[in-house]
Structure formats: C-alpha cells, structure tokens
Amino acid sequence: MPSHRDLTFDNGFATLPDAFYSRVQATPVPDPYLVCHSPDALDLLGLDADAIRHPELIETLAGNRVLPGMEPVAALYAGHQFGHYVPQLGDGRAILLGEVRNAAGEGWEVQLKGAGRTPYSRGGDGRAVLRSSIREFLCSEAMHALGIPTTRALCIVGSDRPVYREDEETAALVTRLAPSFVRFGSFEVFYYRNQVEPIKHLADYVIVRYYPELAGLSDPYPEFLHHVALRTANLMAHWQAVGFSHGVMNTDNMSILGLTLDYGPFGFLDAFDPGYVCNHSDTGGRYAFDQQPDVAAWNITKLAQALVPLMSVETASQAINEYPQAFGKAYLERMAAKFGLPPGGDTSGLVMDALQLLAQNRVDYTIFLRRLCDFDSTIDASNTPLRDLFLDRAAFDAWAARYAAALRQLGFNDTTRGQAMRAVNPKYILRNHLAEIAIRRAADERDYGEVNRLHTLLTRPFDTQPEYEAYAAEPPDWARKIEVSCSS
Template identity: 50%
Template sequence: MPDAPNELPSLPLQRARFLTLGKSFYSEVTPAPLSKSYRILLNEPLAKSLLIPDSLISSEKAIAELTGDRISATQTPVATVYSGHQFGVWAGQLGDGRAMLLGELRDNDGLQQEIQLKGAGETPYSRRADGRAVLRSSIREYLCSEAMHGLGIHTTRALHLSGSKQYAMREQPETTAIVTRVAPSFIRFGHFEHFYYQGRIDELKQLTDFVLQQYYPHCLSEENPYAELLGEVAIRTARLVAQWQASGFMHGVLNTDNMSVLGLTLDYGPFGFMEAFNHDHICNHSDHQGRYSYRNQPAIGQWNVFAFGQTLVPLINSVETTEQALDNYKSAFEQHWQQLCCAKFGLETVQENDANLFNEFFQLMQDHRADFTLSFRTLSHLKIEKTADDDELFALFSGAQALPDWLQRYRERCQRENRNDSERNAAMLAANPKYILRNYLAQIAIEKAQQDDFSEIDRLHRILQQPFAEQPESEIYASLPPDWAGDLCVSCSS
C-alpha cells in the first residue's frame, strides 16, 4: 500500500546489484523481526553520509526498516550462498546463515553501499541454527567495526543496533539483537570457492565478471582482467593485514569465507586488540592450534589469497600467470608494513638497519609484555633530549635493562631525519592511537547493556571515532586493563 500523503517516505533503498546475478547465487528470504525490538544505537555520521534525512532516520518507520520489521514493495531481501575453508579445512557449502541483504543506498560520494541485517532470523543456509545474533556479540561488532573505521582501517560499517528481550540459546540463554551493516559489497572469497569446487565454471565466470564490472572496472582494459583482479585483491588483502598488525588487531577467524574480495575487515567475531604484547597471542578461545594468532596473520592472509587464486585458474587460463599475480601479496605486505612502521616510529626515510631497530622494539615489548598501544603512544611523546617521558616509557617496560641502549640508538636514528621534536611527535601521535576497543571496555559496555543501560556503548562509540585525539576527559579509557580483564576469553559462539 502506498504511503499516505502525510506519512514519511521509506528509506531510499534500491534493489541490490547482486540480485542481477540470478538465483543460483542467493535465496530470497523474509526477515523474522525480533519481539518488541528497540533502538540501542544509531550511527548518525554514517546515516548522514548515506543521505538519510534527519527527520526520517529518527522515525519509528526508519527503525522498522533498518531492523527488517518493515519491508517495502521495492525490496527483495536475500541471503547469499558461498562455501569456504574453515581453520584450513574445506567446509563445503556455508552461506549467509544469519545475514540478509536488504538493498543499497547511495552515499554522499555517489557510491552504492549494500545494507545488510545480521541476526534477523533463519535462512536456507543457517545449518540448523536459529539465524539470531546475541546482544553481546552484536555490541562487539558494532563498536569494533566503527573503531576500525576510526583507525583508518578498511572495514564494513555499522549503521544501526537494535535489541530485544527475545532470547536465543547459546552456552546459556541470551538476549538478541540485530546489527545493520554497511559495505560496498559483502562478497567473500568463499563465493568464488563455492562455484569453483562444484565445477560450475560458467557461474564462476559470471560472478567474477560482475566483480570486475562493479568494483574493479579499471582491470577490464588489461590483457588478462582475471589475473589483474587477482593481483589487486592480493595487494588489498596484504595492505589490510599489514594495517591489522600495525594496530595490534587480531581477527580471530580468518577463514576464507570471512575474507572480503574488496579488502575489507569482515565479520567481527572473537577479535581482539593486543594488550600485553605476545607474538603468539590467540584471541579466539576456539582456536586451539593457534592458527589465527597475531604472528600467523600475515601468512594466513597469504594462504587465503592463494585459495582465492586457485578459483580463478580456469579463468586466468595459466598457472604461471596466476602465480605471478599471487606474488603481489608478499611484496605488498612487506612494503606496506615498512611504511606503517616508519610512521609509527616517526621516520620519514628508510635507512639501513631500520628493520632491526623496529624488530628490537617489538622484542622488548615481547620480553616485558609491554602494552602494545601504550608503548607506541608513549614513544610518540619522546624528545631527542631525555625528559620525564622516558620515565613513562620505562614504567611500561619494567626491568628492561636493554631499553636505554635501544633508546640511545633510536634517538641517534631520529637525528638523521629533517624533523624536529614537535614535527616528529605530531606525526607519531597521528599514527599511534591512544584509544582502542580493549576487551574489558567492551565487556563493561555489554554488562551495562544487559541491564538496559546503553550509555556506555554510546560513550565508547564517540571515543573510538577519534582514537588519535587526546580527549583528556576520557583519559581513563586509555589506561592499562585491570587485573580481572586477564580472565576474559572470546569464542566463535554468538
């Protein structure tokens, strides 16, 4: 039924371009609204960038549309099918088990952005699960995707978070929620694996051509567009993983079905930001072998790109050309990691032995379990001449006898740059965040939300939008984690 003249218009959702691929690639679904759902948080800056009028976004109608309670006649919600390798083992068909693509909105740059619900009920790919997302994991995804955006790391975004007193059974009964997610595309490596491993090469080509036309059109003019696509995906993925490493972020479940073909951070499950530094830290309680540890992320990113590359061999039509495209990963990672390290250490040029200087600092953090974020943030205040800032750094590296020698060599290295203290400090402070989403901060917000107090979610969201700013009124959020935080663990269950 059309809207009455005095009724607000619907969100300007357009039919998703993904649907042009045909029904081999998705199943039409109907969202199952949560019982008596309510808004917890709206990402107002993102809503504005999607050109949603203030008068509409604050309305009950918009809330209904952003949670799947109301589907307009122009919408066709779908769940997409994909397969994948999970923990290095072929898992076969997977698919959007609790995600539904609603449509697309055009942002203020003229780009189409997909709008997806997570937690809106069962789909044909739910595999005997309920298709719901619990409040706990939904809060973590909302906050972390926006924290990553604040850090300048490519990611899906979170537009809206709604909750309900409706329960879902996990290790224990938990209240449920729906996250409304935004990305140019949610296409994963697993979408390509699905058709490749079934020998459905025509559909594989159709999907690949779609991705080329919609997201990599510049590749179409190359001699071998499919090889060019693979090379670009390898570079984007390598740069993304380098960004993760430089921020101390650990994804936790780097399965091929969680890898974006656009190089976005996708699917926030048992993630974590490094605190007391440990190369072998595992943020996922379910990762018993440590496959997705901090140290392993770069190699796993490469493994996943190789898995993606395998699917394109029939289209590239040359193993040698495929391997050449895959070589982009290693060189891109090394180059971007070096650039990021130079920025974190305040260096404009690359000189001999810089890598050794960087590695020695990481080893000092390893030996003394120094806090990753605070170590670099404190180093960002260091002056060429010794000041009280040295004492703050020494406090983080308790008993580090090798630190004075490292600091002397670091200062000598900084003196070989054309930067004074204030210029170097400003550049480092812009590269080393003060605020990250520490597990204990998320846990406090979750526990308050479970008591219907959502103020801490909103406060964290605002702080994490500007992670490099001093924000003196929020100083406590940059503190070392309390002792009880060491007992927190996160698993895949959500």
C-alpha cells in the same frame, strides 16, 4: 536531510542468477527498539538521527517490514575454515536487503545480521545476541576511525525476544554496510562444484562494479586477482601495525575488496604478544596475531585456485606473487611512521628490536607507542614515563640511546615528530574489557549509555580527550579472564 522513505533501494547482487543466493524474508522480532547508531554511517545513506529513530525504519532494520525496492537475499558461499574446506556455508544469519546509492554516487549494500534463519543456517536459529552485536558495532566503526578498510555498522536494533546460547540472552540485529559482501568463498563454492560459468559470471560482476578500471582489458581476470592480493596485503599491514587480531580468518571471512569482514572473536593487543590468540576456540593457534599475514597469503592461494578456470595455474601464481613484498613494504612503512622514522634502511632494525623488547617485557603496545610520541631525543633525556613500562630498564636504555641517536642524525624536531606520530598512534582502542563493561550494562541493566560513550570516544581515537583518560589505561587484572569465541 531526506527521510528513510526517500531512500531508493536497488539490489545489484540480486541481478545475478539464482545460483548465487536464496530469496528470503527476515523473521520478525517483537517490539524492536534502537540500541545505538553511528551518525557517520548514517551520512553514508544520506540520513540523520531523526530518520534512524523513525518507528517505520526501526521496524525495517528489525526485519519486520520491507521498503520499496528491497529484494532480500541470503548469499551462497563456501570456505576453508581452520584449514579445512566446508562445501556450503552462506549467510546463515545475514540477509542482504538491497543497495542504496548516495548523493556522491557511492553504492552501499545494506545487510541485517541476526535476522533469522536462512537456507544456510545449518540448524542454527539465525539470530545474533546483544553482546556480539555490540562488539561488532563498536569495532566496525572504531576500525573505520583508525583508517582501516572495513565494513560499516549503521545501528543495533534490539528486542526482548530470548535467544539461547550458553544461557538465555536477548536478540539484536546489526545493520551492516559495505560496497559488497562478496568473499573469497563466493568463488570457491563453484570451483569445488566444477561449475566454471558461475565463477566467470561472478568475476565479471565484481570487476564491472568494483574494479571498473579493469573492465576494458581483454583478459581482466589475472589483474583482478592481482588487485585483490594487493588490497589484502594492505589490510594485513593495517591490522599488524595497529595490533588487531581478527580471530577467524577463514576464506569465507575474506573480502574481495580488502575490507575487514565479519567481527567475531577479535581482539586488540594489550601486552605485546606476537603469538596472541584472541579466539578461545582456536586451540591450535592457527589465527594467532603473528600468523595473520601468512594466513592471508594462504587464503589468497585458495582464491587463486578458485579462479584457475579463468586463467592458467602459472598466470594465477604470477598474479599473487607480489603479496609478500607488498605486505612487507606496507607494514614497514606504517611501522616507521608510528616510530617517527623514515621507511627503509637501518630504521626497520630499530622498529623490530623495539617489538622484541615489548614482547620480552610484556609492555602494552598501544600505550608504548603513544608515549613514544613524547620521546625526548636530547642526550640527557630520561624519558621516565616510557622507561617505566619496562622491567628490563637497561635493555630499554640501550634501545632508547640508539633511537635518540637516529632521531638526532635525521635532524628531526621532537615537537614536529611527536605531532606526526600522534596522528598515526591511537590513544584509544576497543580493548576487550571496555567492550565487556558496555555489554554488561546493556545486557543486565538495559543501559546503553556506555555503548554510546565508547562509540563517541572511538570515533576520535587519535585525539587527546581528557574526560576519557581512564579509557586509555592498561586493562585491569580481571580482563585477563575474558574469553571470546566463535559463539554468537
């Protein structure tokens, strides 16, 4: 495997005019050290574990040195935050170092989060703390293992430099990877400034690099918007099916590539609660779990508005009008697979009725679906482990009878069905209390063993791993007191 010195850096984003970014340098941290890394993400850059432990590369990923070819920049963007337009945001604590093209020809932008102040820090220190960095690292890689489009996390580099939030904490930097970090808000900032040329310039850049199949069209912009809407619909179907709540679905946190972007106050459902709000700061519940598909649709209208200088209002509206249908189709297909049923027809009613039962009985979403993989569809089956999850046993029995009848009518073999269901229903997710335990050990004892253990576990979320059985259990009572907000 090559060393970090063999990496060839470029920076396509930095070839855009200066209006799109500010050239910056990271603020060094003292005595950086490697906290954890993702071997799978290392593979994307063609590196191995020996390379990531090299002191020179650790210094680079701490923001203390720049490798040849890097052109560090902080991107400009704006966005609608909790429904209100904020005219200038930008990378306030993130710095794009450059882009690496791997042996497969894939381009991966390398970004440091927590690298210090930029012109967009708005009075902040530009730093990230260890706890939020651990959450982002673990969730980025866990989402990838679940098959959900996402930015990636290469590693966390720590430093004993103090960072002040509610209390004194230690600094950390996450190295993030993505084909692109361009957001909806990257277009909005120029729309609200009445600057048409940068909108066109950025759209052309994104189309040529990330939607090349559209580059030859005489008028590619409506199709570009259409493709973004469809990718976003697919992403929302993934989120809703797995029970993931993002927490801050501002337009500046929406990827132009349909990736899960910017892990802040996220959360996975424990007890099934459609109105679950994972962000303690979201007092109005704007970004509640069941609101995410509609919020994404609203965000897409804001992107369409920003692209109106490149097309008519009517054309923009037509370009995004398939979003509801695309989301609904993708979501129902995913849910049908999770229930071991074919999509469409009466099966969607079985799925929706089950979700209503889960909500009424506060049943753990992930555990229910995993136990459903072992459902016995014979007439005399008791399905006790699944039944015991419900307070209203009679209601479960009535649903289970319908479900069993449907499986028998379809002629499905329980063993084959169960195997297929276990491939789409994870046994392990990044529950808040698991992350909290790892964070406490890392912050209080400088023990990163639990972070690495969780990472290893979550790279195989669908596999039965007997040594980790406790990690698949329901959360303890104290976990209900965990609060996560936009604070870093």
